[in-house]
Amino acid sequence: MDMKSVERKWQAKWEKTKLNVFNKKNMDNKLYVLEMFSYPSGANLHVGHWYNYGPTDSYARFKKMQGFEVFQPMGFDAFGLPAENYAIKTGIHPKDSTEKNIATMEQQLKHMGAMFDWTAEIKTCEENYYKWTQWLFLQLYKKGLAYRKEALVNWCPSCETVLANEQVINGECERCGSVVLRKDMTQWFFKITDYAEELLDGLDRLEWPEKTKLMQKNWIGKSTGCEINFECETGDTITVFTTRPDTVFGVNYVVLAPEHPLVEKFKESHPENAAAIDAYVQYAAEANDIDRLSTAREKTGVFTGSYATHPLTGKKLPIYLADYVLYSYGTGAVMAVAAHDERDYAFAKKYGLPVTQVIQKAGGETVLPFCEDGILVNSGSFDGLSGDEARNAIAVHLTKIGKGGKKVNYRLRDWSVSRQRYWGAPIPMIHCPKCGVVPVPEKELPVKLPYDVEFRSTGKSPLASNESFMKCTCPECGGKASRDPDTLDTFVCSTWYYLRYLDPKNDKQAFSKELANKMAPVDVYVGGPEHACMHLLYARFITKALRDMHYLDFDEPFKRLVHQGIILGPDGNRMSKSKGNVVSPDKYVDEYGSDIFRLYLMFGFSYTEGGPWNDDGIKSISKFTDRIERLVQASLKYTAPANANTEKKSAEKELDFAKNHAIKNITRDMEYFSFNTSLARMMEYVNALQKYDADVAEKNVAFYKGCIDDLIRMLAPFAPHFSEELWEMTGHKNSVFEERYPLVDEKALVRDETEYAVQINSKIKAKLMIPEGLSDEDIQATVCAYPEIAEQLQGKTVKKCIIVKGRLVNLIVG
């Protein structure tokens, strides 16, 4: 079969008959299947895209044939850093390169033959989309969920620009090699932490992979502990968070993150230490959080010269700065208990600080640092308590004396959404010298992204250089004001795109509430596991926020989630241009056609695992479709005599069994996205058809042709163009996708006997056929009576007989 022309033929037909367009009339029966949209970075569709979209489309088609009205849209996450970097390198404007890439990818996606509903297509870089991303920002601002604060960014002092983490290589700027510093900058944040508890709590009710839920849980990082206040000489209070208030009597010193605001105060009160402090702050600014949190990193720090007072003992405690404390976690300060914390212990040993043991191992020798629960000693009236009891008692006492109390802390931080970049949605805020920060009125949206901008680094955001963009009037006082020069993190665009797909042309609102409530949440969302913590968490947060603002009646965006695995390069490494191991799907699609390429992706890998690319099996898939074509062709010639016998003889029963076995297993496996096993069952069925075709001279033609029709129906989701062609070839006038997926006939699967494995003392001795429907006693009797087994049982007594119905019998003999 000429796959290419067949593909074009059916793609054109589907478009004409609107086969892939969601029919709103059947909304009650909807199934929203969504693949993560793609970022148009390269000019071409990648194997990874194919691997995500091809098999998932087969799932969607399968569900369609089960009678669901499937909505499967596609679009482009079009803003982002790579297009801007490309522009800096080549001078090609991000808008131009992005639009060109999208045009190419659209063509490739259409040639893939997936049943995407292109009438719902969205591109996040278009005004009619980002207008509503800006609207979303304003709603969050109104709700108090968007605010400004200082935050650290990677700063290249020689390029005078903010760098993405990706652009920092071993602490140096990827462009110029300068040492990258961490610098404070005022940025917009979304208060995702307000939803920490709900985001955690909601995980239980999601049909998501357990590992993903666990990762999100750890990312949110709830810990229950205690806040404790330490008074300083300067009159300030250092508040620390600890999960181990039971060790509070063992505090030897207090440590602040180098970025802590109190550092300035300490420099003033101890000017003799200022130089050392500055040097250390500089040193810390050169490291990233991952390195700083590494337990393998050499502990470093500097004494501030100042002291704090222990809230319970009144002891004077030296105050240090150390980079193993992060300003972004907890309060940015910790109480150091050298005897009972690994890092504090290492630090204390290095700087010659005292180590005070206050916990004793219950019933054993205590080796320091001892970090487990134990019995309190040297802890005043709390001696003898342990674990939760001690933590509770101390927390209650601290509350009573006003020096702290119980506190729940989350590792989750608020989401920084400002980017000092050009290619993104402008932040719809205005800075007025009189009125301060003022939101752009909704009726003035979108704040359009100007085309003419110098996006090379100038020390400021690229938009800041465009005067006509920056200049505006304050909506409140009418005076001269300027726009926010930053753009939004692209993750903001992708938090709500699943809603826009439902209502992509709406120019009155971001989406219709009524439609959203009917069509969403997404029933099945498919994408890479690399999004486990960020995109997937942000989308959940925004959905909950929209619910609280009464734009939605549901609170989770993605009911079910499936991760496809990652296809690596043939060398086992992640595909990348620099490694030269990128595999292009195009040459395979050209050579074999998109159906065969899709079939191979489904058959050759475990969908959720992925793995290194190899094309060993792709030819065999092409043989498989050839074999099917030959079978179908041959069946066309068979005609039944007028007085044909329609009784099913053993050969027909055998084939019927094979067919129903395949239907049953495929129907189950498709639900789990187990495409490789589904196709294995399909191959077994084809083998059975071939055997019947070859072995049975007097065919039951009507029955056999029915089996061929079912084969085409069964194959349709996996090889859509090929199956349509076969369906037409066998004389059908409709689309095979208007057919129902064959249902299993359980009667055909009933057999009189089942094969059992027979073990003696857990070793397999024989395999026997045992009639169905016997009691355990009868099964044991049957097995023991079997000559081969009886022989081996001679002179022994059966002490125990374990029977697993339909599988195995294990005789324990002595």
Place this chain on the structure above:
RNA sequence: GCCGAAGUGGUGGAAUUGGCAGACGCGUCGGACUCAAAAUCCGAUGGUAGCGAUACCGUGUGGGUUCAAGUCCCACCUUCGGCACCA
């Protein structure tokens, strides 16, 4: 470093969740068809020993639980994903 996964024949991968390890393919070997090749079809194929029935070994490594472990528990090794400005 921390969080989360994965490791099964020569190879891609199965294994109904504790019940016959290796389904279905690829590859290899043997055979049929052919002047020959391709294509197609049939058969064999985890390892070791044996003519053979068969026996022993075998799911990253080492221990453990169990009548029974690829699957559960403990320790370790290797690889992969994420770590908050790649998306």
